Amino acid sequence: MPSVNIEFSPSAMIALNAIIALMMFGVSLELRAGDFSRILRAPKAPVIGMLVQFVLLPAATCGLTLLLPIDPQLALGMILVATCPSGTFSNIMTWLARGNVAVSASVTAVSSLTAGIFTPLNFALYAGLNPNTRALLTEIHVEPLDLLAMVVLVLILPMLAGMALGKRRPLIARKLEKPLRHFSLLVLLAFVGGAFVKNFDQFIEHFHLFFWLVVTLNTLALGLGYLCAKLWRLNDADVRAVTLESGIHNSALGMALIFTFFPQAGGMLLIAAFWGCWQLLAGLVLALLWARRAPAGAVAAEVAQ
Structure with a gap:
């Protein structure tokens, strides 16, 4: 298997971390305590979504690798992506699919808040279970506490800051939320686009290696979410929410972790970068297919306020 070498500057690590923190801050401006208390009032669907994200999908991904x-780098990238929390775009996809947005928002909020524990823990556990990735992990010498600190800094602290501003200064937060979300998304796309252009030959050369891995992993994630939701007899709106939450992850966080802790593992970046593109395409197609008919047995919830 040929080696993959993705070029980047040290400043790229700082820039990407700042982008993720800004995205989480902007998205969290409209999060409220009610998004978390919904799980206590109606726990079934959100708990299933969390079970798929933090238990079943990482374990199944490890088995797949x-x-x-x-290549161990590609396998390690798959495990990292699988252990990242759900992404905020899942809320938009759920709304388009006429699913239960309250469930989607609850799972996104709680998974992002608890990612500081579950992402490093799951990644260290399942990367260590695979002999090939364990050897690579040992060679790189990643400390779980360092990984935890990274997730806290770029994910949890910006989220808590955004929620605090949204609660204390709701008018300011309302004005900032949409511009911040658009700006951070554009900056992230520019960053990914620049990395793609700079490493175009590498992406083309190794496309046949990572394409089917990402497609297979994303299909597995969506399938697990759908199957578990059906087995627990959730209504259609909840099934759609849990499925999309399972299949759309915070790949930008994965890229930030790779740039920070695995700068020499270009294969991991190939997986995370292409996952970020593919999951949006697959999620959009699925959402538009579901949008053609109303969910049976339940009325899709309105967008969470």
């Missing part, structure tokens, strides 16, 4: 004869 053991079965497939793939």
Whole structure:
């Protein structure tokens, strides 16, 4: 298997971390305590979504990397993406799919807040179970506490700051939320686009290696969410929310972790970068297919305020 070397500057790590923090701050401006208390009032659907994200998908991904004869860097990238929390775009996709946005918002909020524990823990656990990735992890010498600190700084603290501003200064938060979300998204796209252009030859050369891995992993994530939601007999609106929450992850956080802790593991970046593009395409197609008919047995919830 040929090695993959993605070029980037040290300043890129700082820039990407700042982008993620800004995105989480902007998104969290409209989060309220009610998004978390919904799980206590109606726990079934959100708990299933969390179960898929932090238990079933990481375990299934580890099993997949053991079965497939793939490069350790690509396998490590798959495990990292699978252990990242759900992304905020899942809320938009759920709304488009006429699903239960309250469930989606609850799972996104709680998974992002608890990612400081579950992402480093799951990543260290499942990367260590695969002999090939364990060797690579040992070679790189990643400390779980350092990984935890990174997630706290770029995910949890900006989220708490955004929620605090939204509660104390709701008018200011309302004015800032949409511009910040658009700005951070544009900056992130520019960053990813620049990295793609700079490393175009690498992406083209190794496209056949990571394309099917990402497609297979994303299909597995969506399938697990759908299957578990159906097995627990959730209504259609909740099924759509849990499915999309399971399949759309915060790949930008994955990229930030890779740039910070795995700068020499270009194969990991290939997985995370392409996952970020593919999950939006797959999620949008699925959402538009579902949008053609109303969910049976329930009325799709309005967008959470």
